[in-house]
Amino acid sequence: MNPETTAVPYERLGILIDGRWIYAAERSTEVVDPATGQTIARLPFAADGEIAEAVASSQRAFESWKDRSPLERGRILRRFADLARKHADEIARNMTRDQGKPLSEAIGEIRFAA
CATH class of the missing domain: 1.20.5 (Single alpha-helices involved in coiled-coils or other helix-helix interfaces)
Structure with a gap:
């Protein structure tokens, strides 16, 4: 392997929603290093329920933030x-x-x- 042409992969990527990490290999997309064209990670997509959870978490955070x-x-x-x-x-x-x-x-x- 030539270290100048071999992309070093990221650590495992996930989505942080309401303090919980989500790793979903079955619904993910490749992260490609544009310089080499090599896949360096897979980034998961949030499912509908996780999106709703993220919106609810954001609303709760806003309620706390606005009172500061x-x-x-x-x-x-x-x-x-x-x-x-x-x-x-x-x-x-x-x-x-x-x-x-x-x-x-x-x-x-x-x-x-x-």
């Missing part, structure tokens, strides 16, 4: 931005693998979003 003070919400969003900056290199590598965009562009996108 602007100061508290700001602290949470700043923490998210800190984590995005801390893990920018790792996130950018995955974006590059998924989308084929240059690594420097992916890093810039993450830092801009943070």
Whole structure:
């Protein structure tokens, strides 16, 4: 195997809904590295019931979120931005693998979003 042409697979991908991971090999799609054309993972689709569960979970989360003070919400969003900056290199590598965009562009996108 030539390491320059062999895609390194992702770890197992799943969908997180209401704190529960869903791995559904029977209803999934390939994630293809655009640089090599190789499959690097399979990403599951949510079933109708799981979509309904995600919507309900989102509504519950919103009810809690809307009652938080602007100061508290700001602290949470700043923490998210800190984590995005801390893990920018790792996130950018995955974006590059998924989308084929240059690594420097992916890093810039993450830092801009943070």
